[in-house]
Amino acid sequence: MMLSPHRRFLRGIVVCAMALAGACAPAASSARPAPAEAATRLEPREWTPQSPAAEIAAWASQGCRRAAEGKAVCIERALVSLLGQAGVSKSMEVLDTLAVMDDEVRGDAHPLAHGLGISAYRGPATLAATFASCPVSQMSGCYHGVVQGYFLDLSGQGRSIGTAELDGLCEPHRGQQFIFFQCGHGMGHGLMAVHGNHLPSALQACDLASNQFIRESCYGGAFMENVVNFTHPHHTAGGHAQTQGGGHAPADVHAAHGGADASADAHAAHGGADAHAGHGGGQVMAHGEWKPLDRDDPLYPCNVVDAKYGDSCYAMQTSAVMFFNGGDVAATARTCDGAPEAFRTRCFMSLGRDVNSYSGQDHARSIEMCGRASAAAEAQGVLWCMRGLVETFLNQSAxxxxxxxxxxxxxxxxxxxxxxxxxxxxxxxxxxxxxxxxxxxxxxxxxxxxxxxxxxxxxxxxxxxx
CATH class of the missing domain: 1.10.1240 (Methyltransferase, Methionine Synthase (B12-binding Domains); Chain A, domain 1)
Structure with a gap:
């Protein structure tokens, strides 16, 4: 039985396994520390669309090896600097090359692609062409970034984003379903940016789109951005703008909502799970205080949003759960087992996506990690986790x-x-x-x-x- 068009495209975010970083720390030593090495820097170079990607990647890798501002920031700036010289396609090709060369870049490749897309956007007149110039690699992050750039541009001009803007944005790509989905998904990311990462407002903005497929694709982008905004705020639209030294900055229209600056501990001030009562038990109001995630309630916010958003929410939820539990697959499987039956499969597929990230995209290790879900969902958890894994591998490379x-x-x-x-x-x-x-x-x-x-x-x- 074939999947419905939208269910084919419920893809999740690749979240870096930050909680596991301690396992990679070097063993303590009584030896005297080595003197700090001098910082490296990118040497000025001229590149063209014909320049070999491997040569550009070697230049960026060497120049950012010990960059004073940090390797990740340096790499992003190096890639953005290529846009004017070599174009979007070449810049993404260099990112793809760096992701093969460097594990650290590979872990950040999807959000780096977002940053490239944001910077590649130049204006509404060239929006469709810029979007079409993005490749499908790195989980289509470039597409999402271009849409974010467009929405941030409109917001910065004080222009409203309504049905006409949402319907017109993706119409040029309707003939290619995979790209059509990526456009709708990017909407969710962009609407989160212009609504100050206030998820209920972004979801209600998604509802303004006339096409149901685009609306549901938009929901997924909004829920993804909600997780990223909390777990990796430097990878949001605002974070990329700061790294790149300006550019498209999001409108902070909901600054009072807490946003990405609220730490996990700060959520306790909202009253934990009991605070959810103020959201209406499944009917979230568009305005008012909003906390993105809740350490004490692993199913939040999926258990407070309207049921029509549930599938998209649970498709992202294990990224939040594993962020809080340190990557414990078995515990996350038990959480998915406690999800409403209608969304249980989607939760386990979300787990499969995140297992891919925590395994370093290693097939054998990913399979072993999904096996830890064998006791869940009457033994169906493994099958659903594997389904999420294969969808992730497919989505990464198309x-x-x-x-x-x-x-x-x-x-x-x-x-x-x-x-x-x-x-x-x-x-x-x-x-x-x-x-x-x-x-x-x-x-x-x-x-x-x-x-x-x-x-x-x-x-x-x-x-x-x-």
Missing amino acids: DPRDGIRFCGAVPGDDVKQDCYRVVGDFTHSLGQGPEERARHCAAADPRFLAACRRGAGLDPQASGSE
Whole structure:
């Protein structure tokens, strides 16, 4: 059975495993510390669209190795500096190259792509062309950033963002469903920025879009930004603007709501879980105080927003849960087991996405970590976690071959069958023709060829080209 168009695209955020950083700390030593090394800096260079990405990446890596402002800030500024010289495509190609070379850059690659997209935006007249110039790599972060830049531009001019703006933004990309989704998802990120990271206001702004698919895609971007705003505020639109030394700054129209500056401990002042009563028990008001996450309630805010937002919320929720519990997969699986039945599968798929991040995108380790959910959801937790994993691998590269390789490694016939079905469905969502979909499925384990073809909308009994 094929997924509905929107459910194909409920993708999650790759959250860096900050809680695990201590495990990588060097052992204590009685030896005298080595003298501090002199800071490195980027040497001025001229680049063009024809410059080899590997050469540019080596320049950025070497120049930022011991940058005084910090490696991450230096890398972002280096990539942004390329935009005027070499363009969006080349800058993203360099980011992709750096992500292969450097584990630290790989962990930040999606938000770095957001930052590039924000900086690449130049104005409404070139919006569609700039958006189309982004590649699908790094979980399509460039697309999302361009939309953020557009909304921040409108907000900075004091212009309202209503149905006309929302409907017009994605219309040029309607013919490509995967890109159409990325545009709607980027809306959620952008609306969070212009509404000062006040989630209820952003969700109600998403509701102004006429197209249901775009509305639901927008919800996912808003919930994702809600998590990022709390866990990694330097990766929000405002954080990127500060790193890049200006540019598109978000309107702080809800500064009194607490926003990203509220620490986990500060939430206690709101009264913990009992404070949720003020939100109306499933009907969140658009104005008033809002806390993004709650350490003491792992299902918040999903358990207080309107049910129509529930699927999108739970598709992000384990990023918050694992941030607070230090990456404990088994404990997070138990949390998902306690979610409402309608959203339980989505919560476990969210766990699969986050397992990918915590495993350093290692297939074997990811599979082992999903196995820790085996006691949850009457043994269905593993299958759903694996489903989230394969969707994440596919979304990172937009290449069905990555999913086929992963499905070959997962244990259990039930899990394999579901995995190959998801790959087939993904080929359909990319807008590929029947022959191309059949070609990708032909690489599947022959025992599960029918599952892949069924997901791809092809005759499951046939085996040749269409």
